[in-house]
Amino acid sequence: MPDAATVTDRPETSVEPVLQCRGLRKAYGERVAVADVGFAVAPGETYGLLGPNGAGKTTTISMVCGLLRRDAGEVTVAGRPMSPEATDAKAAIGLVPQDVALYEDLSAEENLRFFGRLQGLSGRELAARVAEVLEVVGLADRAGDRVGEYSGGMKRRANIAAGLLHRPRLLVLDEPTVGVDPQSRNAILESVEALAGEGMSVLYTTHYMEEAERLCDRIGIIDEGRLIAEGTRRELVAQLGVGDQVEVTGTGDLAAFAAACAELPGALGAEARDGSVVVRVEQGSTALAPIVAAAERTGVAVGGVEVTEPDLEDVFLALTGKALRD
């Protein structure tokens, strides 16, 4: 419990978070789906919950949205306590479920009008919002077609549109790209980026590391119902303590070059290999210039430089001893 609190209470978020949850817990009989999860999403922030199948992402989101009664913990959305009965807190949320949660026998427009009305929209405002969100997801020209006649990717986009109608303070997306072709996936990621760019707060779950890296300002890594690490991509990678890796290919006295590199500020170690030197540094981008200078000093002719950062896959592997799927 104290651990969760230290993870959640980020001193730099002085503005009131759009979503704040603490100590969430949910068990189905013997199986504990979510053991102790707490995090906060600041206004305008995109927060990713990254974890493998069965980690507890959907269960966490269900408690966040007041779909599921929690066994313990607290959720506040836009300052209002969330519960299954809390219609005011729910009004601040736009949920995009993992499945295509639309009526297939209605057109996209009819679906959107329906969900918009339930969000309290009506008249001109409703018509305008429906047209706008159809535009956002690129379905304006197919608005009158029945959702059942859409391709898989189009259904996904319509699914997202339905969560945007009432301009929610917090958009919650549960693995929106699962089972989607690369083209649609890209379209979906772009629209999420665009929405985040307009200042919407987003809670995004995924088990795709690249999506979390691309979209999210901060990422919580969840496994077996627990948040095991949290931070920006860089912070998470820094926790690993292995640093970035800069590989310099070249000719000359590579051993002397490696020794010089090892002395550089921020260097964690350097090693001469066959035709190249591998330097581990805290941050690849800032270490690059000193490394090239060291090469000049030691008379090494540089053929090429490659910087590799450890990714979240490595972080997850280091933390759990397991690989994220894919």
Next chain:
Amino acid sequence: MSQLRAALVIAGTDLRRRLRNRSFLVQGVVGPIVLATIISLAFGGVHNDIEATIGLVDADGSPASAGFVEALVGADTGDLRFVEVDSPEEARRRVDRDLGAAVVVPEGFAASLRGERPLDVEVLSDPDAPISAEVARAVATGFADRAAAARLAALTAAEVGDRVPGDDVLAAIDLPLEVTTTGTGGDVSPAAYFGPSMGLLFLFLSMGNVARDLLAEKRVQLLDRLRAGPVRDGTLVAGRGLSVVAVGVTSLCVIWAVTTVALGAHWGPPLGVVAVILAASLAVAGIAGLVAAVARTDQSADVLASMIGFAFAMVGGAFIPLGSMPEGLQRLALLTPIGQALRALADLSAGSGEVGAVVPQIAALLAWAVVAGGAAAWALPRRVGAG
């Protein structure tokens, strides 16, 4: 956003989806009408004129009963004929042969009006002659009702003055002639009976739809999306209930219109018919909600709905007119909502009842709606809800 408005939005969309679906046309309109037409033909045609001979037995011999028999036998009622029969036994023998049905005013009837509990006017009927049975029932009810009214008036008078109502008062019992004369207009056509009976049967059989829809919406997380909005679980359920009522009313009203125009059926005073249709649809909605609260799969929902639907239809007289059932079965039929609705509609159709006469049936249907609907309103939000 009020929860009431949300419920109406949900009901509206639900209704729109259902009416647009071809299965509504089949289950809600075409099916019942086709079946009603076929059964009506089997039961002696859909023509308007009633051709029947009804026996009348005056076992009582009181001025009131004599007047009743005399008035009917002497009345010009077209192809509907009334004949006097000497004894209940003879009437019983002839009902299978030259009589369609018979009405027996039992011995001691007039005298019983002075006592605590008046005797019943008995109807003898033949299952193969449902029209005659309905006419006989209408006549008997009309007479008994008026006898009861006269008794009440007499007893009230007796409170003030005389202790017992005299023969003169009882003899003045108004005769139910209007029943028979409107009856010749073709009131009790089989189509007016089987139209609603088949409509109700199909409504009950389609009760599983509510459960099916909720289960399907749960599967694709549509319920999650709805519940993540500012809509309470109870509102979601109420919206579905409203839509079932609307579907029921629509279906029965279309059947009413079609059987009236195409088959010449006469369902009776519109206000009464609408009240019965509404009450029956409310009962269907309540029971459908209960089915949805119990059913865990599509299959179990359908099985439950057809079991309940057919049981109510068989017992309630959807296949054999209530009027031609033995007394005991008629009473059993009234335990089912289909039986109550058909009893009410048959009474309205026969013209023996104004709207007021079917209040007990409407109350019974509403009781079904309240009890089943109440249980569903308690259990169903928990089914769709937050576990």
